[in-house]
Amino acid sequence: MKRHQITIMDIARELQISKSTVSRALTGHPSVKSETRKAVLELAHREEYQKNLLSLGLVKQSSKTIGIIVPEIIGSYFPIAISGAQEVAKKEGYHLIISYSDEDYQMEVDNTKIMMANRVDGLIVSITRQTKDFDHFSAFKRKGIPVVFFNRVCDQLDAPCVIVDDYDGAFKIVEHLISSGRKRIAHISGPDHLLISNKRKEGYKAALRKYDIAHEDELIRTSDLTMHQIAKILDELLSLASPPDALFAVNDPTAIEVIQLLKSKGIRIPEDVAVAGFSNNSMSQYIDPPLTTVNQPVKKMGQVAAEMLVQQIRNESLAWKPFVQVLNTELIVRHSG
Amino acid sequence: MKRHQITIMDIARELQISKSTVSRALTGHPSVKSETRKAVLELAHREEYQKNLLSLGLVKQSSKTIGIIVPEIIGSYFPIAISGAQEVAKKEGYHLIISYSDEDYQMEVDNTKIMMANRVDGLIVSITRQTKDFDHFSAFKRKGIPVVFFNRVCDQLDAPCVIVDDYDGAFKIVEHLISSGRKRIAHISGPDHLLISNKRKEGYKAALRKYDIAHEDELIRTSDLTMHQIAKILDELLSLASPPDALFAVNDPTAIEVIQLLKSKGIRIPEDVAVAGFSNNSMSQYIDPPLTTVNQPVKKMGQVAAEMLVQQIRNESLAWKPFVQVLNTELIVRHSG
DNA sequence: CTGTTAGCGCCTTCAA
């Protein structure tokens, strides 16, 4: 059974011509007698010849592959971003190696190594929540391999990246809550070392400031976003002397978790407490009540990241030149707040 | 800036020893003087040496890579299956190249070609809804490259595959509807050429039969599962002389769509019409009312598929031997039915 | 314990 894959050599032998001629015919080089070319192409097709991309990569010193590393592959965010990246990668003649780190720092490091070992021409990355050390990425810089970060980016490396305006998105949603009459707006924030958590928190504070509402520390809670912690934080918030009348969570899954918990306690949304999230997950429109949130142009982010990367691959003087692409968010008002 | 990646040759030159010795030290071969080995390892580490997997694959005739092709990457099903496959692939020393066909036949064909060109050691596949011709897969068979299908499998190829017991799952959920007093249970089925649609439809019919309920053709509707068609079918069903009091949809997204439509018409669920789905998507528990459905061991499917594939890669006599792994489903009763 | 040689499949000079 076990048969080998056909090679150029095989075709050459079969047709009694030199390997170079076969190669030329296959790569569409003009200087090949047309009948020779026809014979080669015909045989290649019949035998289902497939160029060996491994050896091609070896000799061309370019695998025509771009790697993408995401912290998670479940949920509605990253798959969509990936599909955006996939789209442009394909159009530009690259294919994607997708890998995910499962929010685990060590796995992220391993993944970068694998990508490097596979000689990807470039890398698109969204880091894990754990990642605080970026040496595995600077290794790419040292070797001149371009990397583009998106969504979760690292500030210490000033690499090219594409992000949404988290500050502005948070500002808009808090402003909305205020304008619908909320006075005590609590905020559940993400880990402090994540840029996007901070940006959103800043946007939140800025909105309060604009409307002369003093921000109170007891209403701002930092969380690792585990269900357990969210429940704990929510309980603390509710048992405050003067509990919040609105709650802005750093992302939709957290907001959804909050809604479930609130409902189970018999607290009405949005009458008693308004709830808002961030990122417009696919679930958000189906939950009851539908979640007010901020929409991100997720697919676009993937596309832009891939476009930037391809540019850098083609023109190495662009690689690792700090360049931040900021995309806009859009407020989506539903019934939860 | 642009610096080359370090090679074995480089460190051989640097250390004034032969390439083979370096190679041996790097691959942990015993017969290397320990101080030589130390020197090599130390230098390799310092210079961030990464074996070139392209050339390794070339010489070993195995890329240590397994490809996975799924019809879509958005939604909760495939990402979870992928994570399962990823897990065991990694454990077994393989890495995954993930690609998705976006439910497009031609893209699936292209993807298989790319996989083959990249010399994957094996392939895990779930086909698109469009796929009716399987020659791009038999090409793998001809070349002796193992393929394992999962979820959406092809019956014409009798290849190894892992599926859930769709028949039994549908049977269980319809039986549940009957035992809760429903008499006229409609079914929205998927495309007829998809095995899983048929299996579920058969399970549905069998359950009716068991309880001596005649199945009526007007209650069974085949659909391409576009939102538009679902709405149309639902309208027809509702305007029947004697409309259904329960509706079993071939999958959760369809059931969720139905719930939204029903609610918008002011029809109460489950009082007026019970709704049930299949596959327990992540949204299903959040929708109002929470969806009664059948849970599939999705992650397990990914794991099992990968395990079967690795086995076949290791022992080529197993490759393409028809072997069907059937996993069990679990009834999940929520409020919708 | 170490070095030499050959070759994986392909492309790219250079020469005919």
Added chain:
DNA sequence: TTGAAGGCGCTAACAG
């Protein structure tokens, strides 16, 4: 229009 030779980075076989 074609062929021969060399090399991409690595391992394997065969000597020392």
